[in-house]
Amino acid sequence: MASSADTQCVFSGQDVRRVPPRFSIPPTNHEVMPGGSVNLTCVAVGAPMPYVKWMKGEQELTKEEEMPIGRNVLELTNIRQSANYTCVAISSLGMIDTTAQITVKALPRPPTSLIVTETTATSVTLTWDSGNPEPVSYYVIQYRAKISDNGFQEVDGVASTRYSIGGLSPYSEYEFRVMAVNNIGRGPPSGMVDTRTSEQAPSSPPLRVQARMLSATTMLVQWEPPEEPNGQIRGYRVYYTPDMHFPLSTWQKHNTEDSSLTTISGLVPDITYGLRVLAFTSVGDGPPSDILQVKTQQGVPAQPTGFEAEAELDTRIMLTWLWPVQDQITKYELTYWEASSDNKHHVIFNPAGSYAVEGLKPDTLYKFTLAARSEMGLGVYTQPIEARTAQSTPSAPPQEVHLLSLSSTSIQVSWAAPPAASRHGNIVRYSLAYQAVSGEDQQRHEVKDIPADVSSYVLEGLEKWTEYMVWVKAHTDVGPGPESGSTRIRTKEDGNARLTGAPDLLSAPSN
Known part of the structure; x- marks a missing residue:
């Protein structure tokens, strides 16, 4: 075989330079995802031009009769394993080769040696070994209470192999596992480890x-x-x-x-x-x-316990309590009143575990106290408890509705909120309705969602010199209250600026 030194031969009186093969574009190493694809390109030159083939170990990947000259591209698909691929360049002056490494990046292995190193009433400290020969990006800790039906909670982005998880419940069993993460994704979890947090004093009463x-x-x-x-x-x-x-x-x-x-x-x-x-x-x-x-009197009931109140409607509150350990109760006596009033109501009813107080005012705070009576006497009243009835719609319309004719096409409407006792909740918005008494457009129009902190609104685009009726409503979250009585006013005669003198003003409702 010829040496790598250049060799000169003479043919028909001409010098011909002969060059052994060399790689002008050698194949490069690649990292691929599992199932990925890559093209390995190998280019060799020389004189004469060499043939180029691919091999994997001893396996010929390029057929002898299909061996290209100068350039060979190896297409690899669905790659599952790492391997070395060799490009061989052959000419009459010699043979050279170079190797490309294909590395399949795999998910990391599960961490090993997961143990609990420290517990408190509300925290657990874990340590583990990476379990991977290559560095990982970070770890994910998953944990859950053993008695819970919920899924795992996660701590993401843990950079070290030691971590303390807080916010746990005292004297509760938890199970933990750890996963390693690289740029491919999360690897499989480690084995599970469980432990019980330490005791603490009770945080609630009997x-x-x-x-x-x-x-x-x-x-x-x-x-x-x-x-x-x-x-x-x-x-x-x-x-x-x-x-x-x-x-x-x-x-x-x-x-x-x-x-x-x-x-x-x-x-x-x-x-x-x-x-x-x-x-x-x-x-x-x-x-x-x-x-x-x-009361230390035999046969006299103790205070009712577990006394609770819950609003069911805007006029009804349901009271509940626990059945007492004694069975000699003959009646219950209930006292209730508005929190802002001293006017108390007294009700006596037969033994039960609940009672509905009806006929209350909407959106009003009430207080309740209850005692049990037996044939031996009346027991001790409970401490007062509070509950507010649900909101309702206003029972009165906005007050002091006034209209002011600003121009031939606009009217300003102003008003005041309904009386406090008739609002039955927070006023959340207002709405207007207006209608021409005569003219081309006698349809009723509405303006919705006027903010609750606004007390005036300008109606525009009206007809000239036309009488309009206007109504105003107040809304709570439950819905609208009644409309104000219709108030009337006529737009001005022309579209010029306001005339000299007093404006057209009418605020008396028309029923």
Whole structure:
């Protein structure tokens, strides 16, 4: 085979330069996505011009009889694996080759060795190993409460292999997993790891606290566990006192283990006690329940508990409470009044767990207090609770509607809001209606959505020297109130500037 040095030969008296093959455009390396495509181009020159073929390892990719001269393009499609491709240039003066590397970029592998290194009542610290020989862009942590039916929550863009997740619920089981992300996408998740957050003192009081007198000096108290125990409830503390204005630390205290029922003895007969219950974990005490008042008279009901009020309509509020532990109630007595008035209403009704108060004013705040009665006497009234009836439509139209003729084609309308007692909600907008009494256009026209803070509006494009009727309505979120009585005025006679003297003004409604 000829050396790489140039060789000269003489043919028919002429010098001919002979050049071994070399690559003028060698193939380049490529990174591709899984399933991607790429064209590998290889160009070789020499004298004589070399043939160019492609090989993959020992496999010939270019047929002998189809081997091109000088340039060969290898088309690769649906690439799934990394591989090396060799371009070979051959002439009578020698053979050279060069290799192009095709690297298939794959999704990252799952992280490994995920462990929990630290827990508090509201946070968990995780560490893990990358699990990938190549650097990854970042990590995604997914986690969820084990008792939840919701999907995973995510922490995205985690740059290191250690991270603390906060905002968790105390004494709750969570499961965690981690995924690595590169420029291809997210890799598969790591194995799951689970842990329980630490305990905390309860963050809510016991529920449904009720009491009744077993005798004039012994009280039975019962309750349900708190909604947010934040740990294992170790017991409850029952506080009681006849002096409810003193701090809780001065009240008498009765401890009980993890039970929802206890009795308190040695009470003073014929007085009213205040009662509160709290739960505690190994970490500390939770908040106490609201004060429940009990008369130390056997057979007299305690305060109704769980007393709540909810507006159902613009004139009705539904009251609900818990059924008491005693069964000797004969009547309930309800007192209610407008928050802005001292005029109180008193209602007596048969034993029930709810009562609808009807005939109330719309968009009005009311107060309610309830007591139970037995044959032995009337129990203690609850502390007042509040509820506001729903909004309604105004029951009166806007007031003081005035019209001012500005020109032959425009009228200014002004008004005042309906009386406060008849608005029944927040006025959110006004609307106008107007109609010519005579003329070519006697259709009724409307102007909608005039802002609530506007008290005048100019009607334009009217007919000259024509009498118009105008009506105004106020709207709440519920809907419009009644129209004002029709008010009339005539536009001016011509389109010039306002005439000297008093303007045409008419503000008396026409019924």
